[in-house]
Amino acid sequence: MKSLGYKRSTTQYIREWCIELFLLASASAAIFVTLAIVFILISESIPFFKEVSILIFLSDTQWTPLFANPRYGILPLLMGTLVTTGVALSLAIPVGTISAIYLSEYAPARLRETVKPILELLAAVPTVVYGYFALLFVTPLLQKFFPSLPGFNMLSAGLVMGVMIIPYISSLSEDAMRAVPMHMREGAYAMGSTKFQTAINVVMPGALSGITAAYILGISRAIGETMVVAIAAGMQPNFTINPAESAATITAFIVQVSLGDLPHDSIGYQSIFAAGSVLLVITFSFNILGFLVKKKFRQRY
Amino acid sequence: MDQLSKEQIKKLIRSHKLKDNIFEILGLILLLCSLLVLLALIIDLSTDGAARISKSFLTNFPSRFPDKAGILSAWVGSTLVMFVTAASAIPIGIAAGVYLEEYAKKNLFTAIIEINITNLAGVPSIIFGLMALGIFVYKFNFGPSILTAGLTLGLLILPIIITATREAIRTIPSAIREAAMAVGATKWQTVKHHVLPYSTGGILTGIVISLSRAIGETAPVITIGALTFIAFLPNAPISTEAPFIHFDWIFSPFTVMPIQMFNWVSRPQQEFHVNAAAAGMILLLMTLSMNAIAIYLRIYFRKKIKW
Amino acid sequence: MVIQNGKTDIKIKAESKNLNFYYGTHHALKDINLKIIDKSVTALIGPSGCGKTTFLRCFNRMHDLYVGNKYDGSLLLYPENINIISSSIDPIEVRMRIGMVFQKPNPFPKSIFENVAYGLRVRGVNRRSQLEDKVEESLRKAALWDEVKDRLHGLAFNLSGGQLQRLCIARALANDPEILLFDEPTSALDPIATAKVEELVTELKNTVTIIIVTHNMQQAGRVSDHTAFMYMGELIEFDRTEKIFTTPGKKLTEEYITGRFG
Structure with missing residues (x-):
């Protein structure tokens, strides 16, 4: 084989190859992190489930791992997570969606470009600061209207969490709405629709999967949120659906144990990995759901 | 009708x-x-x-007496942890983004990497803490150290940096790559001379956003067992005597700003709540100004390069 | 390679032999046999999608940048007589010898100087004086020197469309290419800028072999010595430009030239 003259040196080939290998290794890091998460949660939960049957874990309504006579039912923690998430969503979904419609369909471009980054700052505030705000501003405020509200309650924690996830919902929904092609809107306007009717009848259905993906991300954030609930909702497991009571979530329990001094091999300590596994399974399911919805979204446009 | x-x-x-x-x-x-x-x-x-913000608040260690307590160990800890986080997440994140945009072939392996990145971005931060507790603290024996915290937060923000890098690279028209290739540049030369320089703005924005997220993270740092009461500083990383640069600080116990604030919020005494608010102000100032920088960077670079 | 043609010897710079090209399963080039004559301008014409750009991009292996593309047959470069599309040949080495100017000007977002010097830097040339000499020489060859000599270190984006395209030509010339590929270089330019680029192409053929893809038949007539007419991935006819435009040998060519389709 004849050479072309400008033969590249062997070192250059080797360098190119080494660089590609390094880049590939970096990209593979994501796989290792996922594997590490799954491996640790499973391997550290196994000793726990040797002591406690999965059936009891999933059906007992008491969670008292630190008591002398411990009981390990995840339901109270799960309920705490569900109630705080429910409160957060019942604030964030309507406010986030309406804000998104306003920004996408009504707001002048300059207002939108100014407000959107500021709104996104709501998601940038550290969660521990939100915890402070919930405990020492929102709860006292609510107590003025409901004097019987305890100092720790899921209501104010949930509401503040709701504020925190508004930008996730509004930003992503707005992106989806703006991706709806103009000619679809024109069809509605040509028949005499108002902006509101166009938004409801054309834009929202057109952006449905994007909006759904935004909701799912919001739900997943609320379920995994830790500091707001740990600070403002209390750390006592409480099997209740009443948001005005105090209760611990799965995440708050993990924080509580981490703050304490339990020995590494005690069952109380291992219980945080079992609780973490439940949390991962739930958020993982929502991630998959969001992924599927988004995939459908991509096919449409 | x-x-x-x-x-x-x-x-x-x-x-x-x-x-x-x-x-x-x-x-x-x-x-x-x-x-x-x-x-x-x-x-x-x-x-x-x-009212609580003063010079002594910044230079005092935590204390049983609220009016003497300060955030010295917290902000020093946060700074050192951020240093480890940045040093681990930035190179890996950019490299991964470059790989996925410029090198990766469309195959199953690439698809698996992409799904993993999307998924990691949605995993609650406290789960990262549990993973780090199992791997870094116990398997690798790093203990609840600055190194553990830095790496944990580094992994947590990795998906943000990867995504930002990819989006920035995607805005570069392929004509530019072809132009470089057409004069005989290798793939890496094309990346080094063109792709990376032209996507600096987007990547930088992503890095600042991700660090502002990391600096406010509390849950994973609590989970790995960071202390809440630290009345000493890690050994200084630089000194005036040889060998000038030291690394023993990375194994030092530590606390960070958000944990210090959490500790004060969870105390019943009103006086400590004042400290918490002051610490929160500083924390908020840090994260909001980092976000402001990110917004500025985005606008600045958008103006600078037009394709 | 030299072939005898009556009295004069004609030097061949490159030759495709049974060249086939596939975009995945799409068979884009079918058995192309064509000789590119040294130090002359060869125009590739034909309707959109006929494969002329695809053929052009084979010469500097641009297709290697995207997956699923496959070459078959041979594309020989003389005088070494090597098959530049063979997988054992490094595409980067090919591109070091065969330059390309694209449809739309695609300058790097760097200074004018750095744009032209880039190819040299890739080759490891870093001596300032050497770079300066070569940049000036290339810009002069591209008839751009007088317009930009005072702002060599200004951003290239600030030039006009025609100037940008000449900058891209200078960038390619700095590498002393043996063949220069032009892919519809004037399609994004106004008539005056087009005239300048055409003038440049005619001048350059004294030093470099040129292949130019164009959809503009007047342009092919003005600048080229030889013309190849392609249709549906096949080479229909190849001859001297005057012959193609006055007495084409094939009916299809005649129909295209006279504007009955395309």
Whole structure:
């Protein structure tokens, strides 16, 4: 084989190859992190489930791992997570969606470009600061209207969490709405629709999967949120659906144990990995759901 | 069907327009309410904590006496942890983004990497903490150290940096790559001379955003067992004597700003809550100004390069 | 390679032999046999999608940048007589010898100087004086020197469309290419800028072999010595430009030239 003259040196080939290998290794890091998460949660939960049957874990309504006579039912923690998430969503979904419609369909471009980054700052505030705000501003405020509200309650924690996830919902929904092609809107306007009717009848259905993906991300954030609930909702497991009571979530329990001094091999300590596994399974399911919805979204446009 | 009279049509339009206006006002009000909450939060923290901000607050260690307590160990800890986080996440994140955009072939392996990155971005931060507790603290024996915390937060923000890098690279037209290749540049030369320099703005924005997220993270750092009461500083990384640069600080126990704030919030005494508000003010100032920098960078670089 | 043609010897710079090209399963080039004559301008014409750009991009292996593309047959470069599309040949080495100017000007967002010097830097030339000499020489060859000599270190984006395209030509010339590929270089330019680029092409053929893809038949007539007419991935006819435009040998060519389709 004849050479072309400008033969590249062997070192250059080797360098190119080494660089590609390094880049590939970096990209593979994501796989290792996922594997590490799954491996640790499973391997550290196994000793726990040797002591406690999965059936009891999933059906007992008491969670008292630190008591002398411990009981390990995840339901109270799960309920705490569900109630705080429910409160957060019942604030964030309507406010986030309406804000998104306003920004996408009504707001002048300059207002939108100014407000959107500021709104996104709501998601940038550290969660521990939100915890402070919930405990020492929102709860006292609510107590003025409901004097019987305890100092720790899921209501104010949930509401503040709701504020925190508004930008996730509004930003992503707005992106989806703006991706709806103009000619679809024109069809509605040509028949005499108002902006509101166009938004409801054309834009929202057109952006449905994007909006759904935004909701799912919001739900997943609320379920995994830790500091707001740990600070403002209390750390006592409480099997209740009443948001005005105090209760611990799965995440708050993990924080509580981490703050304490339990020995590494005690069952109380291992219980945080079992609780973490439940949390991962739930958020993982929502991630998959969001992924599927988004995939459908991509096919449409 | 009966034709609507002109009067009826007018009436109908009026009611439609009314609904339209009501909705517009509602949207504006809700939007303003969200911004109002942000404002309320800032004002609440400031009125509670401003009085406590002083030089001694920044230079004192935590203390049993609220008026003597300060955040020295917390901000030093946060700075050192961020240093490890940045040093681990930035090179890996950019490299991964470059690989996926410029090198990766469309195959199953690439698809698996992409799914993993998307998924990791949605995993709650506290789960990262549990993973780090199992791997870094116990398997690797790093203990609850600055190194463990830095790496944990590094992994947590990795998906943000990867995604930002990819989006920045994607805006570069392929004509530019072809132009470089056409004069005989290798793939890496194309990346080094063109792809990376032209996507600096987007990547930098992503890095600043991700670090602002990491600096406010509390849950994973608590989970790995960071202490809440630290009355000493890690050994200095630089000294005036040889060998000048030291690394023993990375195995030092530590606390960070958000944990210090959490510790003060969870105490029953009102005086400590004031400290918490002051610490929160500083924390908020740090994260919000980092976000402001990111917004500025985005606008600055958008103006600079037009394709 | 030299072939005898009556009295004069004609030097061949490159030759495709049974060249086939596939975009995945799409068979884009079918058995192309064509000789590119040294130090002359060869125009590739034909309707959109006929494969002329695809053929052009084979010469500097641009297709290697995207997956699923496959070459078959041979594309020989003389005088070494090597098959530049063979997988054992490094595409980067090919591109070091065969330059390309694209449809739309695609300058790097760097200074004018750095744009032209880039190819040299890739080759490891870093001596300032050497770079300066070569940049000036290339810009002069591209008839751009007088317009930009005072702002060599200004951003290239600030030039006009025609100037940008000449900058891209200078960038390619700095590498002393043996063949220069032009892919519809004037399609994004106004008539005056087009005239300048065409003038440049005619001048350059004294030093470099040129292949130019164009959809503009007047342009092919003005600048080229030889013309190849392609249709549906096949080479229909190849001859001297005057012959193609006055007495084409094939009916299809005649129909295209006279504007009955395309």
